[in-house]
Amino acid sequence: MEKRMENLGFTERILMEATLYDDLFLGRIISQSKDLYRVALKEGELFAEVSGKMRHQANSVLEFPVVGDFVMVDRESDERGNGIIHAILGRKSLFVRKAAGKSPKPQAVGANIDTVFLCMALNNDYNLRRLERYFAVALDSGAVPVIVLTKSDLCKDLEDKIREVEKTVLGYDVLVTSAVIDHGHDMLKPYLGKGKTVAFIGSSGVGKSTLINRLLGDEVIETKGLRNDDKGRHTTTIRELFLLPDGGAVIDTPGMRELGIDHANIEESFEDISDLALQCRFHDCRHDKEPGCAIKKALEEGILDRARYENYLKLKEESKYQGLNSRQIEERKIKDMFGGKKEMKKAFKEIKSKNR
Ligand SMILES: Nc1nc2c(ncn2[C@@H]2O[C@H](COP(=O)(O)OP(=O)(O)OP(=O)(O)O)[C@@H](O)[C@H]2O)c(=O)[nH]1
Ligand SMILES: [Mg+2]
Ligand SMILES: [Zn+2]
Numbered sequence: 481m482e483k484r485m486e487n488l489g490f491t492e493r494i495l496m497e498a499t500l501y502d503d504l505f506l507g508r509i510i511s512q513s514k515d516l517y518r519v520a521l522k523e524g525e526l527f528a529e530v531s532g533k534m535r536h537q538a539n540s541v542l543e544f545p546v547v548g549d550f551v552m553v554d555r556e557s558d559e560r561g562n563g564i565i566h567a568i569l570g571r572k573s574l575f576v577r578k579a580a581g582k583s584p585k586p587q588a589v590g591a592n593i594d595t596v597f598l599c600m601a602l603n604n605d606y607n608l609r610r611l612e613r614y615f616a617v618a619l620d621s622g623a624v625p626v627i628v629l630t631k632s633d634l635c636k637d638l639e640d641k642i643r644e645v646e647k648t649v650l651g652y653d654v655l656v657t658s659a660v661i662d663h664g665h666d667m668l669k670p671y672l673g674k675g676k677t678v679a680f681i682g683s684s685g686v687g688k689s690t691l692i693n694r695l696l697g698d699e700v701i702e703t704k705g706l707r708n709d710d711k712g713r714h715t716t717t718i719r720e721l722f723l724l725p726d727g728g729a730v731i732d733t734p735g736m737r738e739l740g741i742d743h744a745n746i747e748e749s750f751e752d753i754s755d756l757a758l759q760c761r762f763h764d765c766r767h768d769k770e771p772g773c774a775i776k777k778a779l780e781e782g783i784l785d786r787a788r789y790e791n792y793l794k795l796k797e798e799s800k801y802q803g804l805n806s807r808q809i810e811e812r813k814i815k816d817m818f819g820g821k822k823e824m825k826k827a828f829k830e831i832k833s834k835n836r
Contacts, residue, residue, distance in 0.1 A: 684735025
């Protein structure tokens with residue numbers, strides 16, 4: 481039982497915080513299906529929903545539980561009905577993306593993650609610009625990103641790829657795995673262990689669940705076998721937390737088609753570019769036509785990769801609107817362009833009168 485509590489990540493900090501709640505029981509969210517959560521407790525599991533008060537008081541979807549959250553529930557078993565979740569304990573980290581579709585709402589992917597494995601396959605999934613996007617979001621989550629390059633058996637220029645990736649993630653760890661070559665998953669072991677939680681994130685079909693099965697030592701999660709005919713179909717459909725036999729917890733997530741940015745740490749993930757900008761002659765240099773621009777110089781000399789710089793600008797633009805709804809984004813764009821609604825109307829009037 482001690483081991484189960486450790487595996488569940490019930491650390492000193494969490495146990496202390498839990499003592500603040502009388503008559504409630506500590507649990508951890510292991511999966512979610514619509515409004516119903518699966519919660520693991522010291523002993524056993526139960527289904528639970530959030531309390532009416534919590535639902536009512538939530539200002540954002542991020543205030544609802546997500547897989548990995550530590551929560552306080554009102555019972556130890558659901559034999560007499562679903563449990564009620566009354567509180568979410570302080571989150572150590574939260575990985576947030578922008579939900580797919582038209583509504584730019586944030587969506588939590590997982591909470592209390594120590595290490596987030598950003599998985600990218602070394603076959604046709606390989607894309608440095610997408611990696612930059614994942615890396616920027618991960619750096620803002622509070623979890624430490626580690627890059628996992630999967631399917632190395634399908635790669636012919638491994639050394640070059642590793643070098644490129646290492647340069648892209650500025651010294652963060654880069655691991656190479658293969659599920660075909662035995663024990664390829666051993667690389668991940670140093671990040672796992674008692675009280676630790678790791679999560680796997682990446683496109684569909686890169687081999688996330690395959691790696692997790694290896695770590696679990698069993699085919700717990702459905703994958704597609706070694707067929708590799710995975711074009712466009714998703715195998716994993718829910719986010720789920722598993723306990724590892726050697727200690728610690730692991731979160732599997734469904735492949736993402738695209739990682740929309742809600743929050744990201746662009747400056748840190750492109751620290752090379754931020755550093756260059758400090759060397760521009762003018763502190764408010766726009767790296768456009770100004771003389772003495774260090775970024776332009778680095779681009780010309782090939783020190784800074786143009787595609788990387790363009791992606792930096794793109795991601796920066798995208799994260800500028802973080803956390804806003806579509807109406808707010810429109811207002812912000814108007815403000816950026818004209819300085820405000822009033823100014824926009826004035827500008828339109830002027831254009832109209834000129835065209836007359
Ligand atoms: N050649 C090769 N194939 C692999 C490797 N790892 C996984 N695969 C295959 O890739 C396919 C997809 O693996 P999954 O583990 O289901 O991928 P996933 O990332 O969990 O995909 P989603 O659940 O859809 O997000 C399966 O057919 C695996 O057998 C590898 O290292 N090399
Ligand atoms: Mg999967
Ligand atoms: Zn400049």
